[in-house]
Structures are given as C-alpha cells and as structure tokens.
Amino acid sequence: MQSSSRSPQLTGLLYGLAAYGWWGFVALYFRLVRHVAPPEILAHRIVWSVLILAIIVAAKKRWSSVRGVLRERRMVVHLVASTVLIAINWFVFIWAVGSGHLLQASLGYYINPLVNVLFGYFLLGERLRPAETLSVAIAAFGVAWITWSVGTLPWVSLVLAVTFGLYGLIRKLARVPSLEGLTIETTILLPLAGGYLAWLASRGALAFGHVDLRTDVLLSLAGIITALPLLWFAHAVERLRLATVGVLQYISPTIQFLFAVFLFHEPFGHERFVAFAFIWLALAIFSGSNLMLARRGLPTPEPEPEP
Numbered sequence: 001m002q003s004s005s006r007s008p009q010l011t012g013l014l015y016g017l018a019a020y021g022w023w024g025f026v027a028l029y030f031r032l033v034r035h036v037a038p039p040e041i042l043a044h045r046i047v048w049s050v051l052i053l054a055i056i057v058a059a060k061k062r063w064s065s066v067r068g069v070l071r072e073r074r075m076v077v078h079l080v081a082s083t084v085l086i087a088i089n090w091f092v093f094i095w096a097v098g099s100g101h102l103l104q105a106s107l108g109y110y111i112n113p114l115v116n117v118l119f120g121y122f123l124l125g126e127r128l129r130p131a132e133t134l135s136v137a138i139a140a141f142g143v144a145w146i147t148w149s150v151g152t153l154p155w156v157s158l159v160l161a162v163t164f165g166l167y168g169l170i171r172k173l174a175r176v177p178s179l180e181g182l183t184i185e186t187t188i189l190l191p192l193a194g195g196y197l198a199w200l201a202s203r204g205a206l207a208f209g210h211v212d213l214r215t216d217v218l219l220s221l222a223g224i225i226t227a228l229p230l231l232w233f234a235h236a237v238e239r240l241r242l243a244t245v246g247v248l249q250y251i252s253p254t255i256q257f258l259f260a261v262f263l264f265h266e267p268f269g270h271e272r273f274v275a276f277a278f279i280w281l282a283l284a285i286f287s288g289s290n291l292m293l294a295r296r297g298l299p300t301p302e303p304e305p306e307p
Helices: 002-032 038-059 063-070 073-098 102-124 130-150 155-174 178-202 213-220 222-239 242-248 251-263 270-295
Strands: none
Touching: 002 073, 002 222, 002 242, 002 251, 038 063, 038 073, 038 178, 038 213, 038 222, 063 073, 063 178, 073 102, 073 155, 073 178, 102 130, 102 155, 102 251, 102 270, 130 270, 178 222, 213 222, 222 242, 242 270
16 A cells, blocks of 8 residues: 555656756757757747647647637636747747856746745735745845846846746636647747748748758757656646645756756856855745645645746
8 A cells, every 4th residue: 555655656756857857958959959040949849849739639638628728718818928928938048048048047947936926925915924035035135146246137037037937827827737728829829930930941041951950850859848848747746746846846947057057167156156055045945934834734836837
C-alpha cells in the first residue's frame, strides 16, 4: 500500500522535473537559432505549435472542450488578451537569449511569483501575509539595487515578469484548461504568424529553407518544444501538491542563470550578484512560508506553467 501511494507522487515529481528542466534548457534551443531574426523564430513557434497542439488535442479527444471554450464569449475575450501577453513574453525571451540578456530573463522568472502576489493584492483584493510582504519588499530592493548600481532599469526582467504575471492572472480568471487555452491562443496568432512568414518569403528574406538543413530542423521543432513541457506540467499538477510544484518552478530560471553565467559568460559582477542574492532571499522566505502553509492544510498560490 505504501509503495502504491508513493507512485503517483514520484511520477508527478518526475513530470515536474521534466517540465521545468525543459523550460530551463529551452534557452539552449533559442541560442542555437539566434542567427534567425526573433520575429521569424516567434512566427515559427506559433505555426508549428498550432500543428502539434492540434494533433495532441485530437489524440486526447479534446476538440469538444475547445469548442465549448469558444462558445463562451467571456472566455474568448480573456484569451484574446492573454494571447497578446504571451506573444510579447515569447518575443522578449527569444530576443533576450539571442542578444545576450539571458541573465535578465532568468531574473524576470525568479521574481514572477512575487509579481503574482502583487497582482493578487492590487487587482483581486487578496490579503498579503507578512512573509509575502517581506518577500516583495526584499525583491523590490534587489531590483532597485541593480537599477542603481548598473545604471539601467532591468526592463527585460520586468517585461517578462509583468507579462507572464498578467497572463497567469487572466488565465486564472478565464479558467480555461492549459491545453485548450494554448491551442486557442496560438490559433488566434496563426494568421499573423503565417502572413508574416509569407511576407518574408515574398521578399526573399525567409531563413527557413534558405540557410541550411540544421536551421530548418530546429525551427520545425519549435512546436514540440512548446507543447511537450505543457503536457508534462499538467501531469505534474494532477499528482503533486501545489506547494511542491511551487518550489519546482525555480528550476527553470536557475538553469537559465547557470547557462548565462557559466556557458554564455554574460557579465555577472558584484552589483548583479548582490541583486540576485536579495531575490534569492526573498524567494526562500516566500517558498518557506508556502511550505509551512501547505503542511497546515492552508491554500497556497497556484503556480502557472511557463510560456
């Protein structure tokens, strides 16, 4: 009995590690295609994602669920808004990886849970627990420190954190399942993405089919790279406590951070180390508080899948 009760948790943990590990390593993928313009990479991600998601929806027999979402006007309005946000988030992340700003991107996904707390407070009227207030204050100091010491606002971090935070908020209000939601979002973007690729082709500026076979293969894998971790995340959430998933979510920005510093050799001087130290301290307090609440059986913030 004991081993059977552990099995779903172990399976969920493996799914969670796979999903968040994949979202961390995806930086390598975008690094490999950095010779392609970010708008074209984004367009390929959308087009190929629609194809892969359609196959998955058909295999899981979820088309009736997709049609049900489309019949709800309120859900459609929410999904149009979330589509804009996810497009901005995807584009900024692709640009950041290709232009040597992965460190800022990782900072953005580190502070995202704390941004979610602020959105809950200001937009949903949720009360802040003392640990959350302290965590947000420490993280804000870390952002202020890096802005003052480096001399520029870490706009990549803030755009990624804010757009993904708003995206999660809208998806929470819409209450649309992840698979159906992403399928509709990418389909909404499909005409723009397909039209843009057709325009590039008409100008002879399309990288796909005109660089090398390696580039073509990498770009065509964008759909699998987007859809696969989403399914793993869904399986993890079904089997694990939300507090556990909430801790796992720091795996991906940690991998991105390590890649940025040790593989891509992005600048990481004293001023950036201090800023990250404050962010890590804030997240340690935040996560520790959530774990204590989970042990008491109290609700904890629900993590969102990464884009």
